[in-house]
Amino acid sequence: MTVCDAPGKVYLFGEHAVVYGEPAVPAAIERRATVSAEPRGDDHVRVEAEDLSLDGFTVEYAGGTEVRPDVDVPTPLVEAAMGYVDAAVRQARDAANAPDAGFDITVESDIPLGAGLGSSAAVVVAGIDAATRALGNPLEPRELADRAYHAEYEVQDGQASRADTFCSTMGGAVRVEGDNCEPIDAPNLPFVVGFDGGAGDTGELVAGVGKLREEYAFAADTVTAIGDIVRTGEDLLADADPGGDPSPATLEELGELMDFNHGLLAALGVSARSLDTMVWAARDAGAHGAKLTGAGGGGCIVALDPSDQTETALSFTQGCEVTFRASLATEGVRVVE
Ligand code: PMV
Numbered sequence: 266m267t268v269c270d271a272p273g274k275v276y277l278f279g280e281h282a283v284v285y286g287e288p289a290v291p292a293a294i295e296r297r298a299t300v301s302a303e304p305r306g307d308d309h310v311r312v313e314a315e316d317l318s319l320d321g322f323t324v325e326y327a328g329g330t331e332v333r334p335d336v337d338v339p340t341p342l343v344e345a346a347m348g349y350v351d352a353a354v355r356q357a358r359d360a361a362n363a364p365d366a367g368f369d370i371t372v373e374s375d376i377p378l379g380a381g382l383g384s385s386a387a388v389v390v391a392g393i394d395a396a397t398r399a400l401g402n403p404l405e406p407r408e409l410a411d412r413a414y415h416a417e418y419e420v421q422d423g424q425a426s427r428a429d430t431f432c433s434t435m436g437g438a439v440r441v442e443g444d445n446c447e448p449i450d451a452p453n454l455p456f457v458v459g460f461d462g463g464a465g466d467t468g469e470l471v472a473g474v475g476k477l478r479e480e481y482a483f484a485a486d487t488v489t490a491i492g493d494i495v496r497t498g499e500d501l502l503a504d505a506d507p508g509g510d511p512s513p514a515t516l517e518e519l520g521e522l523m524d525f526n527h528g529l530l531a532a533l534g535v536s537a538r539s540l541d542t543m544v545w546a547a548r549d550a551g552a553h554g555a556k557l558t559g560a561g562g563g564g565c566i567v568a569l570d571p572s573d574q575t576e577t578a579l580s581f582t583q584g585c586e587v588t589f590r591a592s593l594a595t596e597g598v599r600v601v602e
Contacts, residue, residue, distance in 0.1 A: 267399040268602035270299040271391035272594035273376035274383040274432040275456055275558040275567040277519075278526050279441075279495040281474050281535060283426055287492030288442040290449070290499060291383070291432040294456055294591035298374035298387035299601065300350075302357075302395040305367035312350050314372040346378070349385045352416035353392030360393070360412060361402035368396055377587065379464035381559020385420070386429030389413045390598050398600065409598065410434035410446070424468055436597030438502060449499065450507035452515065454593050455571040458558075459547065459579040461539035462586035465562020470535045477533060487529050494529070498522045508595065510571075520554025520569045527556035535561035539584040544568075546585070550578030567591075 272293040279289025305311075350370060358366050370392065376384040390413045397404050404412065413430035431446040432439045438451035477484035498519060505515045527544055530536055536544075540557045547555035547568035552575040555568035568575045579588035 266301050266303040266602065267395045267600065268299060268301040269391045269395040269398065269598055270297040270601050271387040271394070271433045271598040272297050272436060272596075273387050274429060275458065275565070275591070276381070276428075277438065277454070277567075278498045278522065279491060280559055280561075281471065281530060281533060282488045282491035282495070283428060283441060284471055284474070285478070285488050286443055287488060288440055288495045288499070289426075289428055290438055290440055290495055290502070291428045292438040292451060292454060292456075293432050293436045293594035293597060294382070294458070295594045296376045296382065296589075296591055297594075298372065298376055298384060298391050300388060300391040300395045301371045301602070302392070302399040303369040304399050305369055308365040308367045310351075310354055310368050310370065312347065312370045312372065314346060314350075346372070346385075346388065348420045349388050349416065350392055352420050353389045353413070354396060356393050356412040356416050357396030357400065360397050360404055360408070361400040363400055366396075366400055368399065370396070377460050377565065380460055380564035381465075381557070381561070382458070382565055383429040383433055383559075386413065386417060386433045389416045390430055390433040394598050394600075406434050406597070421467075424471060432597075434597045436594050438593070440499060449502060450505075451502045451593060452505040452507065452509055452511035454511065454519075455516075455569060456591045456593070457547065457552065457568045457570050457575040457579070458589055458591050459543040459566045459568070459582070459585045460587040461537075461543065461563055461565075461584050463539070463563035465535070465537070465560050465564055467560035470560045470562050474533050474535060484533065487532055491526060491529050494522050494526050516553045516569055516571070520552065523554035523556040523567075523569065524548070530557055530561060537561065537563050539563060540566055543579060543582055543585050546578050546582040547575045550574040
Protein backbone atom coordinates (compact mmCIF):
# COMPACT_ATOMS: atom_id res chain seq x y z
CA MET A 266 0.00 0.00 0.00
CA THR A 267 1.22 3.49 -0.80
CA VAL A 268 0.17 6.42 1.37
CA CYS A 269 0.69 10.06 0.41
CA ASP A 270 -0.48 13.27 1.99
CA ALA A 271 -0.75 16.76 0.55
CA PRO A 272 -1.42 20.14 2.17
CA GLY A 273 -4.30 22.55 1.78
CA LYS A 274 -3.65 26.24 1.18
CA VAL A 275 -4.72 29.76 1.91
CA TYR A 276 -4.55 32.64 -0.52
CA LEU A 277 -2.20 35.20 0.95
CA PHE A 278 -3.18 37.46 -1.94
CA GLY A 279 -4.78 37.51 -5.34
CA GLU A 280 -7.82 35.21 -5.62
CA HIS A 281 -10.35 36.26 -8.28
CA ALA A 282 -7.87 38.68 -9.88
CA VAL A 283 -5.84 35.60 -10.90
CA VAL A 284 -8.74 34.65 -13.19
CA TYR A 285 -7.93 37.81 -15.25
CA GLY A 286 -4.22 37.18 -15.58
CA GLU A 287 -3.05 38.96 -12.45
CA PRO A 288 -0.60 37.08 -10.22
CA ALA A 289 -1.70 35.38 -7.01
CA VAL A 290 0.23 34.02 -4.05
CA PRO A 291 -1.27 30.99 -2.34
CA ALA A 292 0.59 29.40 0.58
CA ALA A 293 0.38 25.77 1.69
CA ILE A 294 -0.77 25.16 5.27
CA GLU A 295 -0.16 22.29 7.67
CA ARG A 296 -3.59 20.76 7.20
CA ARG A 297 -3.47 17.70 5.01
CA ALA A 298 -5.45 15.19 3.00
CA THR A 299 -4.09 11.66 3.18
CA VAL A 300 -4.78 9.12 0.45
CA SER A 301 -3.74 5.47 0.40
CA ALA A 302 -3.78 3.34 -2.74
CA GLU A 303 -3.47 -0.41 -2.96
CA PRO A 304 -3.56 -1.97 -6.44
CA ARG A 305 -6.18 -4.69 -6.90
CA GLY A 306 -6.26 -7.78 -9.06
CA ASP A 307 -9.27 -6.48 -11.03
CA ASP A 308 -10.26 -3.13 -12.55
CA HIS A 309 -12.51 -2.07 -9.67
CA VAL A 310 -11.92 0.99 -7.57
CA ARG A 311 -13.10 0.90 -3.99
CA VAL A 312 -13.05 4.18 -2.14
CA GLU A 313 -13.42 4.63 1.57
CA ALA A 314 -13.47 8.12 2.96
CA GLU A 315 -13.79 9.35 6.50
CA ASP A 316 -13.24 12.62 8.28
CA LEU A 317 -13.88 14.65 5.16
CA SER A 318 -16.01 16.98 7.27
CA LEU A 319 -18.89 14.83 6.12
CA ASP A 320 -20.30 11.42 6.95
CA GLY A 321 -17.90 8.68 6.01
CA PHE A 322 -18.78 6.79 2.88
CA THR A 323 -17.66 3.77 0.91
CA VAL A 324 -18.23 3.23 -2.77
CA GLU A 325 -17.03 0.70 -5.26
CA TYR A 326 -17.17 0.97 -8.98
CA ALA A 327 -16.03 -1.13 -11.87
CA GLY A 328 -14.18 0.27 -14.85
CA GLY A 329 -15.68 3.64 -15.67
CA THR A 330 -19.16 2.85 -14.39
CA GLU A 331 -19.81 3.80 -10.83
CA VAL A 332 -21.95 1.69 -8.57
CA ARG A 333 -22.65 3.12 -5.16
CA PRO A 334 -23.90 0.28 -3.03
CA ASP A 335 -23.29 1.89 0.36
CA VAL A 336 -24.60 5.35 -0.33
CA ASP A 337 -28.38 5.63 -0.64
CA VAL A 338 -28.56 9.34 -1.10
CA PRO A 339 -25.12 10.79 -1.77
CA THR A 340 -24.92 14.35 -0.51
CA PRO A 341 -23.54 16.95 -2.91
CA LEU A 342 -20.31 16.92 -0.90
CA VAL A 343 -19.97 13.14 -1.24
CA GLU A 344 -20.69 13.50 -4.97
CA ALA A 345 -18.00 16.16 -5.20
CA ALA A 346 -15.42 14.18 -3.23
CA MET A 347 -16.12 11.08 -5.35
CA GLY A 348 -15.70 13.06 -8.53
CA TYR A 349 -12.23 14.18 -7.45
CA VAL A 350 -11.08 10.69 -6.49
CA ASP A 351 -12.46 9.35 -9.74
CA ALA A 352 -10.61 12.00 -11.77
CA ALA A 353 -7.39 11.32 -9.84
CA VAL A 354 -7.65 7.59 -10.63
CA ARG A 355 -8.17 8.37 -14.33
CA GLN A 356 -5.05 10.56 -14.35
CA ALA A 357 -3.00 7.90 -12.56
CA ARG A 358 -4.13 5.19 -15.00
CA ASP A 359 -3.25 7.42 -17.92
CA ALA A 360 0.15 8.42 -16.49
CA ALA A 361 1.09 4.80 -15.78
CA ASN A 362 -0.37 3.59 -19.08
CA ALA A 363 -2.50 1.16 -17.09
CA PRO A 364 -6.10 1.81 -18.19
CA ASP A 365 -7.46 -1.19 -16.29
CA ALA A 366 -5.63 -0.65 -13.00
CA GLY A 367 -7.91 -1.16 -9.99
CA PHE A 368 -7.32 0.21 -6.51
CA ASP A 369 -8.53 0.12 -2.95
CA ILE A 370 -8.36 3.75 -1.92
CA THR A 371 -8.87 5.44 1.42
CA VAL A 372 -9.17 9.17 1.89
CA GLU A 373 -8.84 11.11 5.12
CA SER A 374 -8.64 14.83 5.42
CA ASP A 375 -8.44 17.47 8.12
CA ILE A 376 -9.09 20.27 5.62
CA PRO A 377 -12.64 21.66 5.69
CA LEU A 378 -14.33 20.87 2.36
CA GLY A 379 -15.23 23.50 -0.18
CA ALA A 380 -14.20 26.36 2.09
CA GLY A 381 -11.36 28.01 0.19
CA LEU A 382 -8.62 25.86 1.70
CA GLY A 383 -7.91 23.71 -1.35
CA SER A 384 -9.30 20.46 0.08
CA SER A 385 -10.17 19.00 -3.32
CA ALA A 386 -6.74 19.85 -4.72
CA ALA A 387 -5.04 18.14 -1.78
CA VAL A 388 -7.14 14.99 -2.31
CA VAL A 389 -6.41 14.97 -6.04
CA VAL A 390 -2.67 15.60 -5.61
CA ALA A 391 -2.22 12.98 -2.87
CA GLY A 392 -4.46 10.57 -4.81
CA ILE A 393 -2.54 10.78 -8.09
CA ASP A 394 0.78 10.55 -6.26
CA ALA A 395 -0.29 7.50 -4.22
CA ALA A 396 -1.88 5.71 -7.18
CA THR A 397 1.01 6.30 -9.62
CA ARG A 398 3.56 5.25 -6.99
CA ALA A 399 1.50 2.16 -6.21
CA LEU A 400 1.77 1.28 -9.92
CA GLY A 401 5.54 1.78 -9.78
CA ASN A 402 5.37 4.95 -11.86
CA PRO A 403 6.09 7.96 -9.62
CA LEU A 404 5.70 11.35 -11.32
CA GLU A 405 7.93 14.42 -11.29
CA PRO A 406 6.32 17.17 -9.18
CA ARG A 407 5.49 19.38 -12.17
CA GLU A 408 3.83 16.56 -14.07
CA LEU A 409 1.92 15.62 -10.93
CA ALA A 410 0.76 19.24 -10.47
CA ASP A 411 -0.24 19.42 -14.13
CA ARG A 412 -2.25 16.21 -13.99
CA ALA A 413 -3.90 17.29 -10.74
CA TYR A 414 -4.87 20.58 -12.41
CA HIS A 415 -6.44 18.71 -15.31
CA ALA A 416 -8.33 16.45 -12.89
CA GLU A 417 -9.75 19.50 -11.09
CA TYR A 418 -10.45 21.24 -14.38
CA GLU A 419 -12.50 18.28 -15.54
CA VAL A 420 -14.50 17.97 -12.32
CA GLN A 421 -15.09 21.72 -12.09
CA ASP A 422 -16.18 22.08 -15.72
CA GLY A 423 -13.24 24.17 -16.75
CA GLN A 424 -13.30 26.43 -13.71
CA ALA A 425 -9.99 25.77 -12.08
CA SER A 426 -6.81 27.75 -11.83
CA ARG A 427 -3.49 26.03 -11.33
CA ALA A 428 -3.04 27.70 -7.95
CA ASP A 429 -4.44 25.07 -5.57
CA THR A 430 -2.96 22.00 -7.21
CA PHE A 431 0.47 23.55 -7.80
CA CYS A 432 0.65 24.86 -4.23
CA SER A 433 -0.45 21.53 -2.76
CA THR A 434 2.14 19.67 -4.84
CA MET A 435 5.07 21.97 -4.09
CA GLY A 436 4.27 23.20 -0.60
CA GLY A 437 5.45 26.60 0.69
CA ALA A 438 4.33 29.78 -1.01
CA VAL A 439 3.93 29.86 -4.78
CA ARG A 440 3.31 32.49 -7.40
CA VAL A 441 0.74 31.80 -10.07
CA GLU A 442 0.21 33.96 -13.13
CA GLY A 443 -1.79 32.38 -15.92
CA ASP A 444 -0.13 29.04 -16.68
CA ASN A 445 3.13 30.10 -15.04
CA CYS A 446 3.60 28.69 -11.58
CA GLU A 447 6.76 29.03 -9.50
CA PRO A 448 7.62 28.29 -5.87
CA ILE A 449 8.77 31.46 -4.05
CA ASP A 450 10.62 32.02 -0.79
CA ALA A 451 8.53 32.94 2.21
CA PRO A 452 9.07 33.31 5.93
CA ASN A 453 7.22 31.07 8.37
CA LEU A 454 3.93 32.94 8.37
CA PRO A 455 1.73 32.64 11.49
CA PHE A 456 -1.64 31.93 9.88
CA VAL A 457 -4.86 31.68 11.84
CA VAL A 458 -7.93 30.37 10.01
CA GLY A 459 -11.58 31.01 10.84
CA PHE A 460 -14.26 28.90 9.17
CA ASP A 461 -17.97 29.80 9.16
CA GLY A 462 -19.01 26.21 8.42
CA GLY A 463 -20.31 27.10 4.97
CA ALA A 464 -19.08 27.43 1.43
CA GLY A 465 -19.66 29.85 -1.41
CA ASP A 466 -20.53 28.88 -4.96
CA THR A 467 -17.24 29.46 -6.78
CA GLY A 468 -18.79 29.51 -10.25
CA GLU A 469 -21.39 32.09 -9.27
CA LEU A 470 -18.86 34.26 -7.46
CA VAL A 471 -16.40 34.19 -10.35
CA ALA A 472 -19.22 35.03 -12.77
CA GLY A 473 -20.31 37.93 -10.53
CA VAL A 474 -16.86 39.49 -10.61
CA GLY A 475 -16.75 39.01 -14.39
CA LYS A 476 -20.04 40.85 -14.79
CA LEU A 477 -18.96 43.76 -12.62
CA ARG A 478 -15.71 43.98 -14.51
CA GLU A 479 -17.54 44.23 -17.81
CA GLU A 480 -20.01 46.74 -16.47
CA TYR A 481 -17.68 49.17 -14.73
CA ALA A 482 -14.18 50.30 -15.60
CA PHE A 483 -13.58 50.85 -11.88
CA ALA A 484 -14.33 47.18 -11.21
CA ALA A 485 -11.70 46.26 -13.80
CA ASP A 486 -9.37 48.74 -12.06
CA THR A 487 -10.12 47.02 -8.76
CA VAL A 488 -8.96 43.71 -10.23
CA THR A 489 -5.76 45.40 -11.45
CA ALA A 490 -5.28 46.98 -8.00
CA ILE A 491 -5.44 43.50 -6.45
CA GLY A 492 -2.62 42.55 -8.84
CA ASP A 493 -0.64 45.54 -7.53
CA ILE A 494 -1.17 44.32 -3.97
CA VAL A 495 0.17 40.91 -4.97
CA ARG A 496 3.26 42.43 -6.59
CA THR A 497 3.92 44.54 -3.48
CA GLY A 498 3.41 41.51 -1.24
CA GLU A 499 5.80 39.39 -3.30
CA ASP A 500 8.58 41.92 -2.77
CA LEU A 501 8.00 41.80 0.98
CA LEU A 502 8.18 38.00 0.98
CA ALA A 503 11.35 38.06 -1.11
CA ASP A 504 13.03 40.42 1.38
CA ALA A 505 12.14 38.30 4.43
CA ASP A 506 14.28 35.50 5.85
CA PRO A 507 13.12 32.35 3.98
CA GLY A 508 11.77 29.84 6.48
CA GLY A 509 12.58 32.14 9.41
CA ASP A 510 10.20 34.06 11.64
CA PRO A 511 9.09 37.24 9.89
CA SER A 512 10.04 40.52 11.56
CA PRO A 513 7.26 42.55 13.21
CA ALA A 514 7.67 45.13 10.43
CA THR A 515 7.18 42.49 7.72
CA LEU A 516 4.10 41.12 9.49
CA GLU A 517 2.72 44.62 9.84
CA GLU A 518 3.11 45.37 6.16
CA LEU A 519 1.88 41.98 4.94
CA GLY A 520 -1.13 42.38 7.24
CA GLU A 521 -1.88 45.81 5.83
CA LEU A 522 -1.83 44.38 2.31
CA MET A 523 -4.15 41.54 3.38
CA ASP A 524 -6.59 44.08 4.83
CA PHE A 525 -6.47 46.06 1.60
CA ASN A 526 -6.95 42.89 -0.46
CA HIS A 527 -10.00 41.95 1.62
CA GLY A 528 -11.50 45.39 1.13
CA LEU A 529 -11.16 45.13 -2.63
CA LEU A 530 -12.62 41.61 -2.67
CA ALA A 531 -15.55 42.91 -0.64
CA ALA A 532 -15.97 45.74 -3.16
CA LEU A 533 -16.16 43.09 -5.88
CA GLY A 534 -19.02 41.48 -3.99
CA VAL A 535 -17.39 38.21 -2.93
CA SER A 536 -17.28 38.68 0.84
CA ALA A 537 -20.13 37.75 3.18
CA ARG A 538 -21.37 38.99 6.53
CA SER A 539 -19.85 35.95 8.29
CA LEU A 540 -16.49 36.53 6.60
CA ASP A 541 -16.50 40.25 7.39
CA THR A 542 -17.42 39.50 11.01
CA MET A 543 -14.52 37.07 11.37
CA VAL A 544 -12.14 39.48 9.63
CA TRP A 545 -13.08 42.25 12.07
CA ALA A 546 -12.90 39.94 15.09
CA ALA A 547 -9.36 39.00 14.04
CA ARG A 548 -8.33 42.63 13.55
CA ASP A 549 -9.87 43.65 16.88
CA ALA A 550 -7.97 40.84 18.57
CA GLY A 551 -4.69 42.28 17.28
CA ALA A 552 -4.08 40.30 14.10
CA HIS A 553 -1.72 42.11 11.73
CA GLY A 554 -4.22 41.65 8.95
CA ALA A 555 -7.10 39.42 7.84
CA LYS A 556 -8.89 38.57 4.62
CA LEU A 557 -11.19 36.00 3.11
CA THR A 558 -9.41 33.17 1.33
CA GLY A 559 -10.55 31.51 -1.88
CA ALA A 560 -13.73 32.18 -3.76
CA GLY A 561 -15.54 33.81 -0.80
CA GLY A 562 -19.29 34.02 -0.27
CA GLY A 563 -18.74 31.92 2.87
CA GLY A 564 -16.03 29.56 4.05
CA CYS A 565 -12.75 30.72 5.53
CA ILE A 566 -10.78 33.78 6.44
CA VAL A 567 -7.05 33.86 7.09
CA ALA A 568 -5.36 36.20 9.57
CA LEU A 569 -1.74 36.79 10.52
CA ASP A 570 -1.08 36.59 14.25
CA PRO A 571 1.90 35.01 16.01
CA SER A 572 0.04 35.25 19.34
CA ASP A 573 -2.98 33.19 20.46
CA GLN A 574 -5.28 36.19 20.62
CA THR A 575 -6.91 35.87 17.21
CA GLU A 576 -7.64 32.18 17.64
CA THR A 577 -9.15 32.84 21.06
CA ALA A 578 -11.24 35.75 19.79
CA LEU A 579 -12.49 33.76 16.78
CA SER A 580 -13.50 30.85 19.01
CA PHE A 581 -15.93 33.28 20.70
CA THR A 582 -17.08 34.96 17.50
CA GLN A 583 -20.64 34.25 16.48
CA GLY A 584 -20.67 32.67 13.04
CA CYS A 585 -17.18 31.21 13.38
CA GLU A 586 -17.61 27.44 13.67
CA VAL A 587 -14.00 26.37 13.66
CA THR A 588 -10.73 28.18 14.17
CA PHE A 589 -7.19 26.87 14.10
CA ARG A 590 -3.59 27.95 13.72
CA ALA A 591 -1.99 26.79 10.50
CA SER A 592 1.71 27.17 9.91
CA LEU A 593 3.17 27.34 6.42
CA ALA A 594 3.62 23.79 5.10
CA THR A 595 7.09 23.87 3.61
CA GLU A 596 6.71 20.34 2.28
CA GLY A 597 4.15 19.69 -0.43
CA VAL A 598 2.89 16.23 -1.32
CA ARG A 599 4.95 13.48 0.32
CA VAL A 600 5.01 9.76 0.86
CA VAL A 601 4.05 8.92 4.41
CA GLU A 602 4.21 5.12 4.25
O1 PMV B 1 -12.16 28.69 -3.28
P1 PMV B 1 -10.92 28.19 -3.95
O2 PMV B 1 -9.82 27.86 -3.00
O3 PMV B 1 -11.20 27.10 -4.93
O4 PMV B 1 -10.33 29.41 -4.78
C1 PMV B 1 -11.01 30.02 -5.85
C2 PMV B 1 -10.09 31.06 -6.38
C3 PMV B 1 -10.64 31.87 -7.54
O5 PMV B 1 -9.62 32.78 -7.89
C4 PMV B 1 -11.87 32.64 -7.16
C5 PMV B 1 -10.97 30.99 -8.73
C6 PMV B 1 -9.77 30.34 -9.36
O6 PMV B 1 -9.96 29.26 -9.95
O7 PMV B 1 -8.65 30.88 -9.30
